[in-house]
Amino acid sequence: MPYHEFEVSKVIPERKLHAVVKGPGEDLTSCLPKGYLNTIPGSISERGCAYCGAKHVIGTPMKDVIHLSHGPVGCTYDTWQTKRYISDNNNFQLKYTFASDVKEKHIVFGAEKLLRQNILEAFDAFPEIKRMTIYQTCATALIGDDMAAIAEEVMAERPDVDIFVCNSPGFGGPSQSGGHHKINIAWLNQKVGTLEPEITSDYVINYVGEYNIQGDQEVMLDYFKRMGIQVLSTFTGNGTYDSLRGMHRAHLNVLECARSAEYICDELRARYGIPRLDIDGFGHKALGDSLRKIGLFFGIEDRAEAIIAEETARWKPELDWYKERLQGKRVCLWPGGSKLWHWAHAIQEEMGVKVVSVYTKFGHQGDMEKGVSRCGEGALAIDDPNELEGQEALRTLKPDVIFTGKRPGEVAKKMRVPYLNAHAYHNGPYKGFEGWVRFARDIYNAVYSPMHRLSAIDISKDDYETGKGFVTRRMLSDADLSEDAKASPITGYTGKFDPIPDLRKKTDYPVFARRVAAAE
């Protein structure tokens, strides 16, 4: 039996079906935890709500939009300034958030009039912004406000504005994933096909399930532009509202985070015949193969190969330097959803670490299928972990580093496990050839932190070494390496603190002649 029962969860036996250890001879037909089921109340799960899944994860990365939540102020405040989805328009969507500020009288008498006033006020405060998304919250869902009707009214009154309505109250599903689903389908039904995009290339894609965390999207867009591909829209990081209305005109949907955005790709495939190509922007091999596939699709594989050759030559030696020093380091890969499968195999192959556990806060069984497949034998896979289970796992697995969220990272810190932020990254971007080295660098810095070694010492009991004024990371990481390795001229990552500004300034993209006049 591959199921793993936590000591701390014996009193909630249904939890047993939510954790597995992949043993010898086990495959997905015998080893897969349950997933995306209702949370056990009081278990201190890490899950969020469907409102945040819709608004905070997928909606808000859209950059030229007033994001207005219809409800009391807390939902808005709480989902503001806790993520790192940047944009190239001075981060409007990070800086500004809007709440209709529902109070008791509105609960009693309705809040539609309030919402209407709010919409007008918000547009008036930011006259240059003409697009808005409105998000339902628990309170306004329960009082039954008709947000769509109000939005229609305002759009009729002000023809230059366009409003998207997302009905995804916090209670709508077991986790934030409920909100991912609702906003995917709502966007498709309400907005896709309502604007015809300008087609400027023979090769047109939507880049889907990509949220521009610390600039990931901009790194990938650089590659696409170098290949002469038109990225019609990004769903949704650094994406514009109007570009996403034209998703139906792409030739290919390139999908990163299937967890949060496969719904819209599947529907676009079914309704418009646009193929769905799942890719990994993480890891040199996976990213290289991803670019090759996109190149092949359009008959421009040579352009992909040129990028891969150039980027690999530049960054692979530095990646290998870290790999040599991270051999066998034990990793708990405990993200929200997609990173567990995006990273599980690639970090083992390309950084030399060993994934001893994966978990998913809000993933479905489909994510675990990918995650369990991509781990080695013996890895503990946990669905919807709770606080005590996480602590028990850390105590028994004794990882060298954990990739997880900010708050669980604090739990790990106390247990003397260094943490990297799996959602927002420590010093990203992590996508792209360079980004992957940045990730390796961050892991190395965490694992070989001299402070981490000091925190193990009990000065009241232990016989500890004195006389040293410092220890460097190299002194720790290279102690057991061969003389050749120690003598390597490479000393780790040599890129900039922030590689994104250079990308934004870049203009020297190749111009490729179009094969045929636009037939659209």
Added chain:
Amino acid sequence: MTCEVKAKDRTGTINPIFTCQPAGAQYASIGIKDCIGIVHGGQGCVMFVRLLISQHLKENFEIASSSVHEDGAVFGALDRVETAVDVLLSRYPHVKVVPIITTCSTEVIGDDVDGLITKLEEGLLAEKFADREVHLLPIHSPSFVGSMVSGYDVAVRDFVKKFAKKGAPNGKINLITGWVNPGDVKELKHLLKEMDIDATVLFEIESFDSPILPDGSAVSHGATTIEDLQATGSASHTFALNRYEGAKAAQLLEKKFKIPAVIGPTPIGIRNTDSLLKQLSQATGKPIPTSLVKERGIALDAITDVAHMFLADKKVAIFGNPDLVIGLAEFCLDLEMKPTLLLLGDDNAGYVNDPRIKALQENVDYPMEIVTNADFWDLEDRIKNKGLELDLILGHSKGRFVSIDYNIPMLRVGFPTYDRAGLFRNPVVGYSGATWLAEQMANALFSDMEVKKNKEWLLNVW
């Protein structure tokens, strides 16, 4: 009259200064030892508040959710609370106090949490946990009423109401700190120690600043015990330092147990700290010791170094929890500065009757605006579109982009201050707090002078 008090003149909120009531109730709950609250609502109401607290303190705190999903929203979700209490108590054998904190959704649904608690006390607790000391209490904190400030106030009152008992006079005072940081509690306890006053501190959160221990065993939680809470009914006086964060509990103790309540002043700045010490002295008969004369003198010495040379006439906007904002404004005036815009959070109608605000209105000799139910647009719009000029902003991290985008130096004060390291460790109250505030304000201005090359040479000699 140059000091106007007005409410925000828009219906909506653009960039909120405050979050909602359950967050305040949760912040209060983590101050109690062996307490894990259950927030009755959607999971985000807990997940994000835990995240917020961890952003501010760089620590993890345990708070549970009843995880209300769709069916609960339709048919009522009391069964979720029942399960939550059972699961929580079963897995956390040390837990003794479980507040059930309501949210907008469960208040709209109309779940009878009070009735359920009675049912659980007679059923689950009596049967399954008969050998355990467990206290359940309801805290009604609908998000559409008040703000995190009132949520904190309500929760403190409800905890006191639940536990306070009349016993033999214990010779202690109750000190209700309001929503403060570990550094503040440390400073307040220090002042009490110097005064030789025995106090029950609500909440004892110095321990929020917790260590990494070699065996990895440390956890962060408050240290106020059930016994502490019970003893509040036997105290000689209650000092609620903040009018809007704890006064309700002080009033309850006064009404129910005839314990005199001293409400305010928020001891920010020299003058307010002086007032607190005098009130403490009067209430307890304990003299103010010479050690505090010396500490006060050190603070005055430090402040004198920066006040009239650097801080005088600097125009300041201040936002955050009302008691903090008012206290900071008062101290700024003592420092010869000009607080020109005070942004107070929720729609509390009581702000206009606050004697401190009345005093500002009567005495300020330059234009000052006080906005209630305020948001950050009240600040940014004035800077961007209405010609407000500022030298300094005082407030918490959520306002960081106003400072960044308009190149106005900002000292992070209040909750949350996640974009600066370790601020929770420093007090803003007491003489130490006065020193810290004045010096940090000066340093913020100094850095700004250097970044902007604005008389940056001035500090060659100082």
Added chain:
Amino acid sequence: MAKKEKKDIARANYPKLYTSDPLADLDADTREKVSELENYIMKNCLWQFNSRGWDRRKQNAGILGMTAQLLIGEDVEISTAIDKCYWVDAVLLARNFTARCAWLGGMGAEELRTIMTKLHARIDWLTIDGSLNEELTVQNY
């Protein structure tokens, strides 16, 4: 030009092909070879994990079918954009297989067809017919 297509009403009614591991009785040598190919797919590919069973059936058939043709050296027919997307994954798969599994080079067409048929059956079993994923039969996306 893209056009709206009717919903595939047969979606949730895709037929079950296997009730047990179709490779259970395979000889050890072939089994090991299939495992090597299977392992590459499971560690490196994502196409086999579409969210619904009917899509997985199409993905597996499309991509593994074309991979077999590519390995054998047959022409692959591509008539739709979706076919092209299968082909893209098939090309990469065939290349990675060839690069990793030298033994493939020594196989004739029939042997290749056989082993790819076994692999297809195995992947269908793992991802569809033997899958524990309870969402595969959900009717909508």
